[in-house]
Amino acid sequence: MTQSKVMRVFLDTSLLLLMLDCCFSSAVSSSLYSSSCQLQRQFHLNGMHKTGDVILGGLFEIHFFSADPDLTFTSEPQQPHCYGFDIIGFRQAQTMAFAIDEINRNSNLLPNVTLGYSLYDNCIQLGIGFRAALNLVSGQEEQVTLEENCVGTPPVLGIVGDSSSTRSIAISTVIGLYRVPLVSYFATCSCLSDRQKFPSFFRTIPSDAFQVNAMIQILKHFGWTWAGLLISDDDYGVHAARSFHSDLGPAGGGCLAYTEILPWGDDPAELRRIVDVMRKSTARVVIVFAHESHMINLMKEVVRQNVTGLQWMASEAWSAAAVLQTPHLMLYLGGTLGISIRRGEIPGLRDFLLQIRPDLRHNNTDGNNMVNQFWEHTFHCRFAPPPAGWVEAGERLCTGQEVIQNVENEFFDVSDLRPEYNVYKAVYALAYALDEMLQCEPGRGPFSNNTCAHLQRLEPWQLMYYLEKVNFTTTFGDQVSFDDNGDVLPIYDIMNWVWLPDGTTKVQRVGEVKRSAFKGEELTLDEEKIFWNFESKQPPRSVCSESCPPGTRMARKKGEPVCCFDCVPCSEGKISNSTDSMECTSCPEDFWSSPQRDQCVPKRTEFLSYHEPLGICLTTTSLLGTFICVVVLGIFIHHRSTPIVRANNSELSFLLLVSLKLCFLCSLLFIGRPRPWTCQLRHAAFGISFVLCVSCILVKTMVVLAVFRASKPGGESSLKWFGAVQQRGTVLVLTSVQAAICTVWLVSASPMPHKNTQYHNDKIVYECAVGSIIGFAVLLGYIGLLAVLSCLLAFLARNLPDSFNEAKLITFSMLIFCAVWVAFVPAYISSPGKYADAVEVFAILASSFGLLVALFGPKCYIILLRPERNTKKAIMGRGIDT
Template sequence: MHKYGDVILGGIFSLNFYTASPELYFTSEPNDPICFGFDPVGFRQAQTMAFAVDEINRNSKLLPNISLGYSLYDSCGNLWNSLRAALSMTSGSGEPFQLNESCYGYPPVIGIVGDSSSTRTIAISSIVSLYRVPMVSYFATCSCLSNRRLFPSFFRTIPSDAFQVRAMLQIIRRYNWTWFGLLTSDDDYGLHAARSFQSDLAQSGGGCLAYLEVLPWGNDPGELKRIVGIMKKSTSRVVIVFAHQKDMLNLMEEVIRQNVTGLQWMASEAWTTAIVLQTPSYMPFLAGTLGIAIRRGEIPGLREFLLRIRPDNDTLSSQDNNLVKQFWEHVFQCKFVSPGMEFEGQTQERLCTGNESLRNIETEFLDLSNLRPEYNVYKAVYALAHALHDILQCVPGSGPFQGQSCASLQGLEPWQLVYYLQRVNFTTYFGDQVSFDENGDALPIYDVMNWMWHPDGSTEVKNVGAVNELASKIGNLILDEDKIFWNFESKKPPKSVCSESCPPGTRMARKKGEPVCCFDCIPCSEGDVSNKTDSTQCTSCPGDFWSNHQRDHCVPKIMEYLSYMETLGISLTTASLSGALLCTIVFGIFTYHRTTPVVRANNSELSFLILLSLKLCFLCSLLFIGHPRLSTCQLRQAAFGISFVLCVSCILVKTMVVLAVFKASKPGGGGILKWFGVMQQRGTVVFLTLIQAAICTTWLTLSSPTPHKNTQYYKDKIIVECVVGSTVGFGILLGYIGLLAILSFLLAFLARNLPDNFNEAKFITFSMLVFCAVWIAFIPAYINSPGKYADAVEVFAILASSFGLLLALFGPKCYIIILKPEKNTKKALMERGTPRS
């Protein structure tokens, strides 16, 4: 199709589906390939360019006084035809066409609109770029064409696959799909799209491919069966397809044959709006498809322009008229003849006379509700026109070229048009901004389409959202999710993951030999946590913290010590207070009966002092219960040591007095009592107690017991304990008590057979035996008890030894005072009993 003008634009469109190569004899020049399978959509795209040129010519504000023409070629979907067309337009070797009433010629083509295939566009652009002839594609999306070094004069009004891939990834992330299959056509479009998808997927870390398969050329049943078999076995529910309509048709036949349902399809722009796939047989499988579609636009006046296409239009050239006849016959399924003209075989074929009107029928050709490639053709023509218009606006002396010169349409070089085309910026009637980035790519705007299957069996591909990407940066994904049809029983988006997300408290562990999306969820170890979903590792809690039961956050470690609030602490406190109370009761009994012989026997003052010291022993055990602090840690051992030394020293002195009295009763022994007078007894007790006080003072001064948070026994607990500071000091303290106790035991043991009826030495012997047994057992138990149990062992030893002393020393006396008052006489006490060995 040709139209003369001052400036000629070239165009390459696929007006036929197929080509047949002529027979080759190698003795003559081969004939042109034969094109067949008329494509009304391709014809409409070519007519859209013709309409745009006509509209520009009628616009007095754009290219005033300049007429645009065009030279359009049919590629027939064939690479060789596309190359031939491009070479014809750039070299002037094509067939001449009528420039005016008496002139045929080869007008220069300064820019080309085309092609519709990435593969053909790559081949054409690599050639025309050598001459810097600008080429603006309306349907080639391969991201490889953004390489400015290889394609310096290439532009396009359809976004690159790189943007389409990113738009798909936005939808995938919206629904948390991380496990999907990828199918591609075996050509530049499909392979580059797959490469771009894998690259962006790896960078974003948004998922993994369950499989990647390349659809075979043509209908290869064996290969298609294998691919669909993989899809059927896979656990992925989402299938992303960068393929052409013909590849999808072949694939769907095998999908139906194997009955592969329950898949969520995602369509690339190549087949998102394909009407041939929207049939009742395919919809059970393809319904619910989400797809990325190039921007839909509106072109006012295009319908009226198309309605004027008639074979009997006198303005058409013979070549154009033949093409229109072919279109007319395709629409009306007839053979066109002029009115009144005879036609052989008219009984066998229906005739078109030109009286038919496109207005009377609804055809795919006139369905302008979904203008997408046509809208890109329209924008491509206007982009070239605006670049030419900017050339006309150049002021000599301030131009962009050498010497600040301007270009002129009469001697316009293609590279000069490329310069202006790179800087084009205008807005269409539909409100879309048209400009190109540094790679020649248009600002990417996509529609999100959804394949709906209505209850009545009808189908609809509906716009449910948009993706706007500005200046190569991902913009907003807008989805009207309430409108989306999901072809699943739940009517909700499917879940497509290789492994379920790992909840907080676990970490991901990759499965060996499988993609990163396939993993096991391993619970965090004790003391480690993960507080977010799909954590790759667990983090350790700080020193004073530990993981909770769910392992999803750190909590303060339990502070463990012998508490007043726990059962053990309550029991020991009760026993301690009971012992102190019992001492008070005995003290009261002895005070009340202080004049009786039992109380007065063997220095009642020492008896009262022993009761007081025992009460202090009972009460000092309370210092071992409760939260350890510096004051309690220092006081507990000192109070314990001094209290017990006071008690044991009184018992020692009492035992020594018993022995002295016995010795004094023998002939010649009267002088011994002068060494055991009241003052000497008091002085001895004070002296022995001061030694322990000195030991405690030295210990506390040099290496004082301090509170310590012990984390060695348990990882999840902090044992708050008092460390003794100096083990030597603690050993001396206990050793001194033990020394006095053993000395008392030995002396009492020697006096056990004294002839008095009430022989106190026997009770002292028994009390010291109990005392020594308790503390001998205490040492290994204390060393081997962790944390609070060490304190409990020491408290138990204090209470056991205190109760032993109290009961052994004062139990028999209380028994006599209360229950056997007849024995509480001097005579009864002075009677000699039968000695026992």
């Protein structure tokens, strides 16, 4: 409610309370001097009355408009004048009269008690509704006689009304002070559920909170996450907007595209702005919480701008508005889904309506008789002459004998009773509460000292106790009971505006939404019956952002509603396998995201394989080296008796060829998927094979030096330390040291297969973790030590006579060997993954080929191509020549 409206309500309330207080003060002061008092002010209101033992009040909209008199205060202020007869409002008032008449005829409900009523017209004005409410709770006798027994019309015990949330808030605020029950049949504002502010308010229509919830369920049912909301600038609209914003949050899965206030008046500029926003918005669904008069103004501008293609959702205030169901508006409003009051059936109501007769005792000169006004409206006549000139206007006098059974209008159409059904339930709720109160057994009552209420001294607050506990079922089969907030068990019909091919329209029921004590909230929709005003004849799509496909996640746009987002692809290693994922999930350790980021796939594995070009080349080279060793060994065995083979211990040459063959073969252990046994065997085989090879070369070098020294005078004794047994023993001892190093390494920290993901996130590099860096370093260091020692010894023997020229070959081979392994260390450290294994294999093959070619190449050349040099004489001759 805007500030101006709040001030207006406050001023009206203060004025009326002041008038009531003045009346009370006048009565007290007059009682000091006489036995009667006068009302300070009597309100002349349109009403309809019936006497009874207990009186129930009613507030209804009988006229659309009112004309307030000028407040010049130069004469007594005139009463407001109402005009524009509302035939549906009058039918609601007659429904209350019918319900009371039906209860009076029911021997099982309120036996021996006659109900009466006082029904007033509020003219859809708060001030007039306030006057009527004060009339009902305080009485309106012109003179009250102060005697032992009060004389006059008794105040009402409860009131059925009002139809507006704004008026109900104001009226209930005042009469709630006196705990007079107010049972509304049409006020839906959720704010009225506040029991602290409105302790005596009840209603037979669900609150807007449930209406909003019903709309949210429809939005979710059709997947509409982006909707526009238009509200009227009053309690009805403002509180509905609050309910929407509180329910449609991040947890609710939806949002509102825009929230605009529908103006009360016909401000063209404001209407143009609102419709322009609707036209430009991507929201295809528009929810309108406003009254019928507001929608009429809005649709004029919608038609002017020709805004089509919208799916309208109507609140109950205009979901059945016949004035909007015209052919030229159905182009825009066709297919509207509306929340409507529950339709009910009231047997006998039409017959009761046909029995209406005017009160001929009054000529209606004061215009305060509802029935006579209805008669005048229905038959277009007057009971009393209006100001001069009415005859010339073609009007006639009412006789009261007109045949109402021949009249066909919406007043007598009882096929779609909705607000009337709520009025009917409200009257019966009061009746059942009163019946329960009067059935109280003396001494077992709920009031002080277990007392009961008495018919002669009924108090409204006593009825409150029983009204809260009402629970009955109507003849239509609906259960009526109130919760702690005075709200009825909610149920709404879902209506659809159908545009028929012949251009006519109808509103049909396509579902319902209700709340039950056991199943909670239930939405039922018959989608096959729904008319969609689109070419596709299918529900529209109304989203701010399209759904994010699998492989992406939703990223909210800063400063925009939750349903407006961007779709951000998942990062590497993360996936989303559902639509509209809020987060991307990480893949397990051995899996990686697919290119589409919608599933986890096993990571690619990488190792030096036999099937890749690099592995094939290394394998071929290793087998070629092995084959050459076998060939050379065969050549040496075949020519074992020749001088060049026998020179410098042929047994060591054979052992050296075998060790070189093992060196070539051990490189194959570095190729293929690492396994525990290959990881353990590869370095042990490599270390022992190379130590065996280098040991043979070292011993050969030492033998060369020993023979040279023996050829000098006094050096014969040195040969005894380098006999065949000593040579074999030296090789065995040196090799055993390496074997011991490998054994300790394998036992203490054995190399094992390792899945390395540091190099690449999307692949697993299988490698052999050395286990102990120290063990690996000692293994390489020992080989290096022997190699350096052999190289130094061979270098010292490089200038020996040609008969001992093998020292030069050893020197050259050891230089190649050392160069390869010195280059290996930095290359191995800097090579990732399988390339580290490739570097090590290359080093093994290169050093092995270096030894093989340098040591055995010249000898094979002589054996195969220069056999004339493979004689002792030739060998000794070269030595003499040089």
